[in-house]
Amino acid sequence: MDPAQDPLSQVFSLLEVRAARCTRFEAGGNWSYRFPAKPFLKFGAVIRGDCWIDFGDDAHHRLAAGDCFLMANAPGYVLANDEDLAPEDGIASFDWTQSDVARHEGRDTVLLAGSFGFEASDAELLLDALPCFLLIPSLSPSASIIQSTLQILDTEIRGTGIGAGVLTDRLADVLLVQVLRAALDQSAGEGFGWISALVDPRIGKAIKLMHEDAAHPWTVDVLADAAAMSRSAFSKRFKLLVGLAPLDYLLRWRMRLACDWLRRGATVSATAAQVGYSSESAFGHAFKRVYGHSPRRYWRRHAIGEKFLINPNK
Known part of the structure; x- marks a missing residue:
């Protein structure tokens, strides 16, 4: 990435x-x-x-x-x-x-x-x-x-x-x-969920920071400061545009990065470290919260070539 x-x-x-x-x-x-x-x-x-x-x-x-x-x-x-x-x-x-x-x-x-x-x-x-x-x-x-x-x-x-x-x-x-x-x-950048947020000058900056360094221990206060907004105003606008609270978005972004690492063959422990978790246990709980199963199960299914693809017809 x-x-x-x-x-x-x-x-x-x-x-x-x-x-x-x-x-x-x-x-x-x-x-x-x-x-x-x-x-x-x-x-x-x-x-x-x-x-x-x-x-x-x-x-x-x-x-x-x-x-x-x-x-x-x-x-x-x-x-x-x-x-x-x-x-x-x-x-x-x-x-x-x-x-x-x-x-x-x-x-x-x-x-x-x-x-x-x-x-x-x-x-x-x-x-x-x-x-x-x-x-x-x-x-x-x-x-x-x-x-x-x-x-x-x-x-x-x-x-x-x-x-x-x-x-x-x-x-x-x-x-x-x-x-x-x-x-x-x-549409003047409104009505497209997180895609709208990407082009918002303030919320887009916060998302860019999370994407550039997902493993960083971001807090709402730090992200709000980067966006030059108060904590409450930042949280409210972020939720309005993205549909998730800032740290919920960060969690899901980390887990998507984790899926990418696991698909490439990284171990669960190495993946946990890459996305900011100091223990496999904490990472496993976060992964299961988002995807409903453990990272080890996801890793095994991809290791044997089982895919979760949407395959369009005609």
Whole structure:
């Protein structure tokens, strides 16, 4: 873990956030497709044309060319250009196992999509900070940057050049960060849990300190002083933005670092020392409080190759 990285980059590294698949959907005429719930992270973008995305209960959104969206733990939804059509099964209607491109009667409307996988035990750190649907409209200030990435991604999905899989994965990672940045800009940094806290000048500074030296015996008083706030004001704003008290956040950050050390093969005692615990017993109690089982059990399961992954489908 590089302490020089910014906190969001550190979190992405720890969670091993990685693109699982990128796809292209082309459609002409009238169409409507239903897709299952997405218990993970997925982005979508309209390259050409327009359509609707409908989550039910009047939660539907018009999508136009240049719009990009992010879904986190989203419920089932319908994607259509004709809301009066009965939706078909969007998975069964296409042979996704043979191609990353699905076609329906033309190319009047074109969408790109990509999904991401990561450690299931840490999924809430990222997913709980995001709304189930996040729209970045084509007229937003960040849209032109996102659209430039989308154009390259589109070319790679359709192409047959060597290394296309590597490029699409990297571009999807870039796009995810660009969308998160755009979302923070258009929301003035509010409403995205700890991600909002990262860009708050005072709370973000405290989080950066904890990330840079998690083993340090931080106290609320010291963190509040670093943020140039009173203890009570600091604690209140930290809890408002992050959803956790400062030392609860520190505990969970230490345990995520511990998981990373254990995954790399470090012993429990060495891991305990790395994250600021003088005894295995105290570390074990803290780890079990966060994850529900002992660090030794976690270490053994990873030693035999057993993973706790969210594996996105199509």
